[in-house]
């Protein structure tokens with residue numbers, strides 16, 4: 001702690017587009033009203049972190065990224081009643097809690113989603129982290145690639161102490177997005193059919209979600225055979241290699257007349273087209289992958305209309321995290337949602353290796369453990 005009460009922090013800083021993370025010593029302010037200081041135990045790495053590095057997202061550099069934090073509450077600011085020091089928390093997407101989307105149970109499309117998650121500062125332009133010239137923070141209201149994170153009453157979710165905290169960060173984004181898209185977004189029903197395109201962290205979480213829902217046919221598509229093997233382990237009834245097989249023809253063969261629900265996690269336009277083409281009459285296709293800026297589909301409108309198909313975007317699984325994150329943990333405790341199989345741990349000083357392994361497809365979900 002320094003003379004003005006700031007706490008020491010070791011953090012990973014990204015300074016250059018496509019550059020490496022560097023580990024630096026900083027300090028963080030004590031929590032202001034509504035804020036929560038969390039000692040981070042571990043934080044998951046997600047493609048949205050990589051999207052800032054590749055400049056597909058405009059969060060300014062230099063910045064401390066990390067948006068799947070898990071840790072222990074150290075201090076709370078004035079007015080905070082949701083959590084207290086010592087509580088275990090997961091830190092999720094930030095939202096305002098006051099707009100009509102937040103109030104109707106869709107906080108992931110909050111009116112304030114950009115300024116609260118991607119602007120690189122608090123709403124008043126101030127920063128919680130100090131000690132590096134021009135540093136941006138507050139990524140997803142947390143910047144959790146650090147030993148301490150200043151989060152908010154809105155985006156901390158209290159979790160049970162019965163499950164190791166170091167596992168839980170990825171529930172805040174990637175796993176919530178995949179499982180939530182199936183359970184809450186598409187609302188897959190027992191006996192129905194489901195296909196996911198792309199079986200990475202999000203796609204495999206969708207497979208687990210479909211298994212929990214009782215889908216009778218669960219198809220996983222990928223171009224990486226090791227991911228398809230893991231998909232089978234997690235509940236896929238069929239797997240298709242998109243590189244060597246005709247995916248739509250195989251889905252028609254398996255289902256007879258097409259799929260009830262498809263979900264694209266690749267953001268690739270040709271793959272999204274397949275996700276639409278494989279629908280049965282009345283079928284619904286969800287898309288959630290990051291596509292290049294300006295990417296557009298050419299949709300033949302006639303057959304889409306006459307077959308009563310639906311295409312929808314889904315952000316963060318369209319869940320209420322306060323409700324959904326504890327539910328995923330309960331399912332995990334019952335052995336019905338084994339998301340730990342996706343995780344590989346790295347120390348903070350191995351964060352560049354974690355990124356490389358994720359981009360090469362070696363690791364499904366890297367989780368960065370913070371030094372004590």
Ligand SMILES: NC(=O)c1ccc[n+]([C@@H]2O[C@H](COP(=O)([O-])OP(=O)(O)OC[C@H]3O[C@@H](n4cnc5c(N)ncnc54)[C@H](O)[C@@H]3O)[C@@H](O)[C@H]2O)c1
Pocket residue numbers: 046047048051173174177197198199200201202203221222223224227242265266267268271287288289290291314315316317361364
């Ligand atoms: N909408 C949201 O709220 C939200 C939230 C989190 C992540 N995302 C996005 O979701 C996407 C998936 O994230 P992830 O962490 O699972 O990524 P990932 O890299 O772990 O998974 C993507 C998978 O797609 C596979 N793939 C690539 N091209 C393919 C093709 N042509 N056919 C079949 N499979 C193919 C890859 O082999 C990989 O396994 C990313 O674009 C990420 O930015 C969106």
Ligand SMILES: [Zn+2]
Pocket residue numbers: 046047048049067173174
């Ligand atoms: Zn994410």
Ligand SMILES: [Zn+2]
Pocket residue numbers: 095096097098099100101102103107109110111112
């Ligand atoms: Zn809102």
